[in-house]
Amino acid sequence: MxxxxxxxxxxxxxxxxxxxxxxxxxxxxxxxxxxxxxxxxxxxxxxxxxxxxxxxxxxxxxxxxxxxxxxxxxxxxxxxxxxxxxxxxxxxERRQAREPGIHPNAVIDPTARIAPGAHVGPFVTVGARSVIGEGSVLGPGCIIGEDCVVGDGCELIARVTLVTRVRLGQRVLVHPGAVIGADGFGLAMDSGHWIKVPQLGGVVIGDDCEIGANTTIDRGALDDTVLEEDVRLDNQIQIGHNVRIGAHTAMAGCSAAAGSARIGRYCLIGGAAGVLGHLEICDRVVVTAMSLVTSSITEPGEYSSGTPLTDNRTWRKNAARFKQLDALARRVLAADKETR
Amino acid sequence: MxxxxxxxxxxxxxxxxxxxxxxxxxxxxxxxxxxxxxxxxxxxxxxxxxxxxxxxxxxxxxxxxxxxxxxxxxxxxxxxxxxxxxxxxxxxERRQAREPGIHPNAVIDPTARIAPGAHVGPFVTVGARSVIGEGSVLGPGCIIGEDCVVGDGCELIARVTLVTRVRLGQRVLVHPGAVIGADGFGLAMDSGHWIKVPQLGGVVIGDDCEIGANTTIDRGALDDTVLEEDVRLDNQIQIGHNVRIGAHTAMAGCSAAAGSARIGRYCLIGGAAGVLGHLEICDRVVVTAMSLVTSSITEPGEYSSGTPLTDNRTWRKNAARFKQLDALARRVLAADKETR
Amino acid sequence: MxxxxxxxxxxxxxxxxxxxxxxxxxxxxxxxxxxxxxxxxxxxxxxxxxxxxxxxxxxxxxxxxxxxxxxxxxxxxxxxxxxxxxxxxxxxERRQAREPGIHPNAVIDPTARIAPGAHVGPFVTVGARSVIGEGSVLGPGCIIGEDCVVGDGCELIARVTLVTRVRLGQRVLVHPGAVIGADGFGLAMDSGHWIKVPQLGGVVIGDDCEIGANTTIDRGALDDTVLEEDVRLDNQIQIGHNVRIGAHTAMAGCSAAAGSARIGRYCLIGGAAGVLGHLEICDRVVVTAMSLVTSSITEPGEYSSGTPLTDNRTWRKNAARFKQLDALARRVLAADKETR
The missing domain is CATH 3.40.1390.10 (MurE/MurF, N-terminal domain)
Structure with missing residues (x-):
């Protein structure tokens, strides 16, 4: 070559x-x-x-x-x-050539449809009623469950799992170990024992999205979990059921969005940052690394939580005072009043 | 249908x-x-x-x-x-029919025992002396190592790995990418080089547990890692060796419990929260998202750490002051004394 | 036995x-x-x-x-x-015997070279020009992409993915679900749409390293991502592209190092701790659990961030005051001046 x-x-x-x-x-x-x-x-x-x-x-x-x-x-x-x-x-970039065709050991349900120009690698399964688009690549070990759609020109590098009712748009790139469309974490307590809330929705991933290695995106409980076009997720990210992520938003490694959170367009979510469930974040919000979004954000801009790193000895002293912060503040405010 | x-x-x-x-x-x-x-x-x-x-x-x-x-x-x-x-x-819920039987390409050790009503999918391996119970499902790509037991009515959706000495109770549901029974992280320093502490224990998972996608549960160093019945783990969770989690406890995505931690019954551990090793948490404790449990908890209730999210400019100012918190507190207390 | x-x-x-x-x-x-x-x-x-x-x-x-x-x-x-x-x-320790030889269903590229004493398990693929060393084990479901080298005496337990251009030294142990050599998270904005920055580098892992279950290590953008000898990574860790980790450093579960971070030798990175991109951490640094390293560290020692866990009611009061911390500090300093 x-x-x-x-x-x-x-x-x-x-x-x-x-x-x-x-x-x-x-x-x-x-x-x-x-x-x-x-x-x-x-x-x-x-x-x-x-x-x-x-x-x-x-x-x-x-x-x-x-x-x-x-x-x-x-x-x-x-x-x-x-x-x-x-x-x-x-x-x-020297990219691996992936010839069209279906590897002889792949296990394809008779009701699945694979485009003639698609590549299906070894140890792949494609479930009932699923559709693989033209020019798409299913690398080794990919598992496509039932009722999934992989659009045209997608690449699932290797060992990607689409569990069920997952629809990928066009040119979606998914890295190894990603699991899309697993059950959302829906539980209800019934006489001291958990019962499972059926997860009847699916996942919709827009065109040109990228999903990182070992990232997980759960399918919706009733409606779908949705990533709009051009959303970019790094590795080890967790997206809960019924989350909606706006177009062109990027999330860095180990970040997470809990169930039913809505993240706007052109947002940047820092590494290991978290968004609590049912919150809404407007467009063009930046959340810095390891920050936790605990209420909705309605103004574009940069947001943070956490405390700065110091040597452990100093940190211990300051952290101990954090426990007294309200009491200290009351003293300061009281003293302030007295002197006025 | x-x-x-x-x-x-x-x-x-x-x-x-x-x-x-x-x-x-x-x-x-x-x-x-x-x-x-x-x-x-x-x-x-x-x-x-x-x-x-x-x-x-x-x-x-x-x-x-x-x-x-x-x-x-x-x-x-x-x-x-x-x-x-x-x-x-x-x-x-439209659930995938999984007929009893062993897929012809599955690789089953001759000493393994598969119940006649179990379903073993394509690209599955079952190792020596392992047992798969009645009505259980091993979806595509599951890897069952040696000396494992999968109880009756379990479902391992796809691509689940039980490494070795893992025992699942009845009706355990495991989502794709989960790895149960890998080596605990046991290291000892020997003349400037790490040596590995053998991980000789196993993992015991009680009835009706659910284990999320890409979650990892390590096997014990000497004794077992234990999840009691009806424990519910979301995705991307890390459970260290010799952890014990009480019945009916639920942990949200990206949370973690370090080695030998003990979590009580009916606890709720929030997303991305952490529990340090060797701690004990009593029953009915709620830990909010991204909080870190750094000492044992002996009273039921809700616990938190962290700071609130603000715009980055405000956060920077406040975070800078956190570094001076002990000094500030000393001043306040000293001033307070003076005025008394 | x-x-x-x-x-x-x-x-x-x-x-x-x-x-x-x-x-x-x-x-x-x-x-x-x-x-x-x-x-x-x-x-x-x-x-x-x-x-x-x-x-x-x-x-x-x-x-x-x-x-x-x-x-x-x-x-x-x-x-x-x-x-x-x-x-x-x-x-x-009762270890699984893994006989030399290649499982008949493994899919090996004709240009790959497998040492005669290596074990290649079922459902394994080895890509073009890759080399598997003497005495190494590729457990079931491992996927070795193109241009990879697995040194002698390595063990890839099961379902490990080396994507491309990954070189493992000798005696490297990799646990299930780990993904090494996926694309780094490189993006550039072009007229409101992300474009992908090609990831042309590889990953180099030194002798005696251990990589935990479901851990991800991205390959470099231009140069390589490097782990020096005897680095020990627990589960669920994320290592960004072009990170370099010094010999004998250990990282606990769920920790992460963002792109181009450099971590020294003999460091201990606590669980769920994070290191921002492009920072440098010197040798013999300890970072406690869930701390975020936001600037380079040049002195050995122990470092921390975060706040202590309290009951939620107390935490709410103190956390609310954190938002006023700068204002409070100003009052204290002003009062202090007045009284002097």
Whole structure:
């Protein structure tokens, strides 16, 4: 397999970028500024790192116009160098070829429909009435339950489980270990014993969503759990039943949204952050890492909870005082009154 | 497959509920008040939502007697409408038929014993000396290691791993991706290098437990890790070795109990909450979401830690002061003394 | 299978420990002091539990010299009794025999190389150009993608996924459900829509590492994600792309390190603790459970964040005051000034 190669001029043309320097440089890969070798493309997205330009061995660097003076070699000019770099880097990605066809050991229910251009790998099962779209890939060990739809151009890398009534849009990418459409956590107490509330809904995942490794998305109790288009979930995320996540929202690893929470569009939920059930978060909200959203958020902006990290000795002293905080505040307010 | 259908009168009789209204209404499904169509049953569990009754198209609604006046149509009266609804909804659940028998590609150790009425799906392995009980289901991709027991009427939906020495009681439900009986995290430092402490115990799961998707329960180091009957674990939960969880306790998604923790009966552990190792929590304790239990709890009640969410700017100011909290408290107390 | 048996004298000789008491006792297993039966070895690592010695039925107990007077029976003397016990306990571990050879249903790419002494279980796939080392075990359901290397003497218990470009050193132990080498979470915003930043790096895992059940380790964007030798990760951990973890560091369950974080050697990261991206933590740092590391740590020691658990009523009052903390502090400081 010959690695792909492009000249600096070809890259400029293909992505509509201004080239400053030699148009005939052969570019055969991408790297960080610090690690790039001759023949590689790097990027400078943050002007703080301009100092690295002098030492970099990269043949070509994509950056903003205002940083270009500091570059000793060939430069591509982009308004958003990171985005431009991401697009160019995709040219050099060596992706596994997945030929259309169904592996002979796959177990396909006779009522399932697999598009002729789909790839179904080894040790895959597809359940009754499920549909796999054109050009989609079910990698090894994927389990597609009953009444599921995988749209066109989806890729389920490996060992993905769609339990039941899960509908993926087009070009959805799901990483290994993800479980979509398991029972929501619905319980009712009946004479001292739990009984299970049937989970009759499904899951709807919009076009261009990405679901991380070992992430779980439960199906709805009555209505569906919904991810609108272009939602991006990192690894180890938990999405409870009947959650709705707006388009273009991204959630970082280990975050969670409890049952019936509604998260708006263009939100960024930080790592290990949590959203309690039945809350609503409006569009364009940022929640910082390990924060807990305990009431609805109606204004765009950045939100946080938690306390800062300190050495344990200092933390112990301050944390002990947290237990007295209300009492302390009362003293302060009382003293304040006295002196007035 | 004809969908199930019951008259309003049949439902009242079957569940011992008082019916107010027409006994001959055909009920073919369940839904929320807001989304119900004619022919569907809905519920009103919280009087706050009484206002929705007028707009609902549900043919039949289950609710408490005190809310019934507000209902324009047929009503079932229940002391606990949510529990009653859960039971009725189960009638309408379309569950996958899993015929008894062993899939031809399953790999069963000759010393394993599979009950004749059990279902063993494709791509399943069952290890030496393991036993699968009557009416139990091992969905696709399940891996049952050595010396495991799956009781009668269990359902391992798909891709569940019982590593070794795991004993499930009766009617245990396990969701995809769960790993039960992996090595506990036992390490000892030996001349600057970790050595592994062998994990010789097992896991015992009581009757009627439910284990969520991608949840992990480690086996004990010497004694067993134990879940008593009717324990309900949501997704993405981590249970360390030698933990013991009392009957009827429920833990929400992403929560965790570290090694040798003991949690009582009828506890509710909130999402992403944690319990440190070797602690004891008595019966009927509620721990709110993302709280960390750092010492034993001996009184029933609700417990919390953490700080409230605010906009990030406000949070930064307050969080900075947290670092000075002990110093501030000292000043307040000193000033207080002076003025006395 | 006869269970292994050793005399007390043989154990003393084998591990270089001083024996006080009868050298001919038959030891056939290990247990806790509280549960041991005659014929079993127990340990006393913490002098606090000396009181249990009198009641224990253990035939032999390993402990420090200073505790030995309190022991009624035979004793092995060790400087570090827990480590000594761990080593002896390993003798009694009944481990599954995994014969060399490739299960007939495994799907191996013709360009993959499997050492003759390796064990490849049922429902395993090994992708193009991947190499499996001598004496290594791929348990049932493991998926090895393209361009992976599994060193000698590794054990992938079951259902482990190495996605692509993952290199394991020697004697690496990986528990079920772990996903190593999935795409890092790299996104760039392009005209209101996310585009994916290709993840072209790999993952390098050093010798003697252990990776817990359902843990995820993403591959690097450009360079590799790296775990140095003897790193120990518990279950449900998330390691972002391009993280580097120093040798002998241990991370407890549900903890996480975000992209490009660097954690030093001999660190201990507590359960559910988090490390933000691009930070650096020096060697020998302890982070307590559920703490969030929000800036680099340059001094060894123990670090914490969070607030203590209290009953919910008290917590609510104190938490409400946290929102006023800056204002309160200002009042205190102002009052202080006035009185000076």
């Amino acid at each position: 010959t690695p792909p190669s492009f000249t600096s001029g070809e890259l400029a043309d293909r992505f509509g970028l201004e080239l400053r320097g030699d148009a005939s440089l052969d570019i055969e890969g991408v790297a960080t500024l610090a690690r790039a070798e001759p023949g590689q493309l790097a990027f400078l997205a943050n002007s703080r790192y301009r100092g690295q330009l002098g030492d970099s061995r990269a043949s070509l660097v994509v950056m903003r116009a205002e940083d270009a003076d500091a570059a000793p070699g060939a430069v591509l000019i982009a308004k958003d160098p990171y985005t431009a770099f991401a697009k160019m880097a995709a040219l050099f | 004809t969908p199930p259908s019951f008259t309003s009168g049949e439902l009242a009789d079957r569940f011992g509920l008082e019916l107010r209204g027409d006994a001959s209404l055909d009920i073919e499904g369940v839904a929320t008040l807001a989304r119900a169509e004619p022919g569907q049953l809905a519920f009103l569990a919280n009087s706050r939502y009484r206002g929705q009754l007028g707009d609902s198209r549900a043919s039949l609604v289950v609710m408490r007697a005190e809310d019934a006046d507000a209902a324009p149509g047929a009503v079932l009266i229940a002391k606990d409408p949510y529990t009653a609804f859960a039971k009725m909804a189960a009638l309408f | 006869t269970p292994p048996s050793f005399t007390s004298g043989e154990l003393a000789d084998r591990f270089g420990l001083e024996l006080r008491g009868d050298a001919s006792l038959d030891i056939e297993g290990v247990a806790t002091l509280a549960r041991a039966e005659p014929g079993q070895l127990a340990f006393l690592a913490n002098s606090r539990y000396r009181g249990q010695l009198g009641d224990s039925r253990a035939s032999l107990v390993v402990m420090r010299a200073e505790d030995a007077d309190a022991a009624p029976g035979a004793v092995l003397i060790a400087k570090d009794p827990y480590t000594a016990f761990a080593k002896m306990a390993a003798l009694f």
